[in-house]
Amino acid sequence: MIKFENVEKVYEDGFKALKGINLDIKDGELLVLIGPSGCGKTTTMRMINRLIEPSSGTVYLDGEDIKDSNPVLLRRDIGYVIQSIGLLPHMTIGQNVAIVPKLKKMDKEKYEKKVDELLNLVGLDPKTYRERYPTELSGGQQQRIGVIRALAADPPVILMDEPFSALDPISREQLQDELVNLQEEIKKTIVFVTHDMDEALKIADRICFMKDGEIVQVDTPEKILRRPANDFVSEFIGEDRLKDGTELPSIDRVMDKPIKERPSKGLAGALKTMRKNRVDSLIVTEKNKFKGVAGVWAVQKNFSDETKSLADVMDTEVPTVQMNQSLEDVVELINKYNISYVPVLNDEENVVGVVTRASLVEVMADKYLD
Template sequence: MEFVIEFINIRKDFKNKTILKDISLKINKGELVAIIGSSGCGKTTTLKMINRLINPTSGKIFINGEDIASKDVIKLRRNIGYVIQQTGLFPHLTIRENIQIIPKVEKLDKANVEKKTIELMEMVGLSSDEFLDRYPTELSGGQQQRVGVARAFAINPEIILMDEPFSALDPITRVQLQEELIDLQSKLKRTIVFVTHDMDEAIKIADKICIMNKGEIIQYDTPENILKNPINDFVNEFIGKNRIWSSPEFIRAKDIMIDHPVTCFKNTSLLRCIEKMRSSKVDSLMVIDKENYLLGITTAKEIQNKSDRNILVEEIMNTKFINVKPDDSIIGILETVKKHKIGQVPVLDDKGVLKGIITKSSLVTTLSSQFLDTEEVK
């Protein structure tokens, strides 16, 4: 697989204390990885190793397959944008000078740099006319953070490191900047390493979350997988109970469906169908073929209306059924169930093979489990 940043057995000692223990990590190109963990666990140390503000005690870091220890630091940093907490803007320089500082050092064409500066201001939602000639103290905290982000993009780097860039902001500005970052990232597809304290922020913006504790990586996976399969109690506690309910788009048909719906073949008589429903205590049957393709659905109600119980189910089954896919989210499923006023919906893969069904009662069970879990905590 293609990746840009790879940590191999990184260890960092300060004095004689081990701060990072054997960190190994791969960050794929174009992904936003959020590093999260409690204060002092080593997030900033990990981040600063990527642009060699801190060097490891042992282990290696590769960027695009190249060992960064053997690279020229200036050249290395030219390809890495860095946004630090509290903006790190130079107070004695105007916003324009702050954004252009590295492009100027690089002696890039003046007209191009100016054009790019205006584009970057636009990108982070600030008016060039209004702000470029001001000094950082003449901007609000949120505006300064925006400039910090713009500056990190000024050299058009492949990698961007962000150390709690939004943590000092009020919740509204924060959410706004998170959304802008998501939007920006969907267009620019940079590799971003983003340190945060905030799990909601990580879930919202990250492709992958790296949960650290005491200098070790505890779990590294997509937000969805971390929410669904926290690896241990530490992660569980860290994400908090029922967190999945703040992100219901991650709850999918395959997570809540009944895996083995009661089925029959199309040449089953209605009499046998009724028997089968009774013995399995269900009020409908999925009619499938030998390969498990769903052909139709029949319900006890429909069968009860037929006086001839010897006819075959294929003659009366409903072949125009609504269905959902295994990866559909619970949000869409609830809408489907409501719109079509149906009590159950089969889950089919792309080819039409029956994977499970979702019934009103399985939905209710899933929805109520969040309240039951809270009960257990008491």
């Protein structure tokens, strides 16, 4: 879809903004350009709609050199979303969204219908918002209008220059989610500039890292997280996102509080304790010494017998671990016995906690992901 071939940009003062850029952007993918300020990411993006011309090299769009295109007509065929949104304050929302279709002399009935469809697509009821003015909308709503305005003429390519960076964190996250959902429907070729690594990882099909006017690495978020090209990429991603998982935390960092009951506890009382603590089994202890585990099904099965207590229904053949064992031992036990948790005992055989499947999932996600 878009191809950069040996593209360079040198300004009159001799500053080299881009140095031999070679990049292929696939049809229908969302490519994120990321890097520190002054790395060349915005310059690269603006070459696609000829807001900036290369000093040398060629930019192709659908196999055609864009230098052969009329820049005005080219821009009308490329959606463009910027940080400052750029809505015209004297026009209604409907009029703002319809600007490019009108310039392209599209059929009015068609583009008016398209405006309503796009407003619905981003959760803004046309009956409520079409006749409002930009100042009557929140920042997040205005940015939604900026996005759908870029879609109104159904362009094959959309450029987005840090469109969400001025928004509050909640609005920003909502719009990121909406963009991902929207892209699943429209499958446009989107080039998105950001300096936010979390944003890039969340929305990108591929990420292009840039530094000092050069491309450092281009790959999927997964591969970049697993195999950053160099120290620059690693540092930009951040150590917390690059945990290698070679050493798992100790058991005491992972275990949850045990819900304990004594062996003499009646079954009705046991069920009440389970419901109160939202658990499906109880750790049975006597003077804090581990005796067994009583599950909800064993309790239910024997519930009609008022003479029975947890001592009668508990499972005494339950594997346990000591505090000084490794988390790998816990994982092995859970997998081997197909159990949902393992009680943790100290040197005196007192129950000090439990490690559950849920807590293991949480620590694994924190270890290997962000």
